[in-house]
Amino acid sequence: MRGKLVTLGEAMGVVAATEPGPLAPGAAMRMDFAGAEATVAIGVSRLGHESAWVGSVGADAVGTMVLDRLRAERVDVSRCRIDPELPSGLMIRERRTADRIRVTYYRAGLAGSRLSVGEVDPEQIAEASVLHLTGITPALSATARDAVHAALDAAVDAGVTVSLDLNYRSALWPRAAAAAELAKLVSRSDIVFAGPDEAALLVPTASPAAMAESLAALGPSQVVLKLGAEGALALYRGRMLRQPALPVTMVDPVGAGDAFVAGYLAGVLDGGSVRHRLRQAATCGAFAVSVPGDWAGLPFRHELELLAGTDIQR
Numbered sequence: 001m002r003g004k005l006v007t008l009g010e011a012m013g014v015v016a017a018t019e020p021g022p023l024a025p026g027a028a029m030r031m032d033f034a035g036a037e038a039t040v041a042i043g044v045s046r047l048g049h050e051s052a053w054v055g056s057v058g059a060d061a062v063g064t065m066v067l068d069r070l071r072a073e074r075v076d077v078s079r080c081r082i083d084p085e086l087p088s089g090l091m092i093r094e095r096r097t098a099d100r101i102r103v104t105y106y107r108a109g110l111a112g113s114r115l116s117v118g119e120v121d122p123e124q125i126a127e128a129s130v131l132h133l134t135g136i137t138p139a140l141s142a143t144a145r146d147a148v149h150a151a152l153d154a155a156v157d158a159g160v161t162v163s164l165d166l167n168y169r170s171a172l173w174p175r176a177a178a179a180a181e182l183a184k185l186v187s188r189s190d191i192v193f194a195g196p197d198e199a200a201l202l203v204p205t206a207s208p209a210a211m212a213e214s215l216a217a218l219g220p221s222q223v224v225l226k227l228g229a230e231g232a233l234a235l236y237r238g239r240m241l242r243q244p245a246l247p248v249t250m251v252d253p254v255g256a257g258d259a260f261v262a263g264y265l266a267g268v269l270d271g272g273s274v275r276h277r278l279r280q281a282a283t284c285g286a287f288a289v290s291v292p293g294d295w296a297g298l299p300f301r302h303e304l305e306l307l308a309g310t311d312i313q314r
């Protein structure tokens, strides 16, 4: 399968501490942007497939930074909205201790949450091979939730593969509200990604394997559990495959899950086996954790072989 991935969500400015410690005047910070869906779009593009990101940004420096970077990464942003009134959202990422990151959002009610059905183009989705959704977008606002459902309807009508990463963000909505909404999305998705804590929102079973079975019983043909340093587990048509994480030096874990998803979905677009998808996903996750920032470390296709121990095969 060669084709395009379309995804929709919010991208925000990030002010990220470069040194451990509490936020203080003069603390060393690095300016960047982040957004789970935008990271997936960049990752898929770097692996040689067309991708499109649909979102709403402010008419400000952060919005310009996001769109300029995505264009430079060959991500199609032609359906994005530039809000004339509201600023782009922002996130402060403190490195409170050497290995504890604390995130504060400044995004509620801002430009990103204005994403609406007006930005969803059924034709763009029908021409794609994969629509990728996350559990972040429906938590942004009622209009963003409607946009997710409109995109999902368009994909289902056109027979486009639907991918969903549960991506639960506790700062955006309570567990019960998330569980009710995510259950609806899972039942209409083909591929579902989750961490064990996220899966527990819907299927409170003990082991990752049992969780994967229970999630698959809700409808998706592929369930992929991201287990961090333990690797990943995929359940595809009743067959369980395990993928170890690659042994790399961890520099920044944020964005690793999105990099993993990008590698897996690029593997779907490659037409590769589930084994190929998982290996590519683990390799992309390993690249991401080895570099600061969410998306900067994502590998280009020719770089995949750089990480020793990888064996990218179809």
Ligand SMILES: O=C(O)C(=O)C[C@H](O)[C@H](O)CO
Pocket: 010, 034, 035, 036, 037, 136, 169, 254, 255, 257, 258, 294
């Ligand atoms: O938390 C969010 O809403 C984001 O999309 C920002 C981060 O980059 C994301 O959490 C990493 O997956």
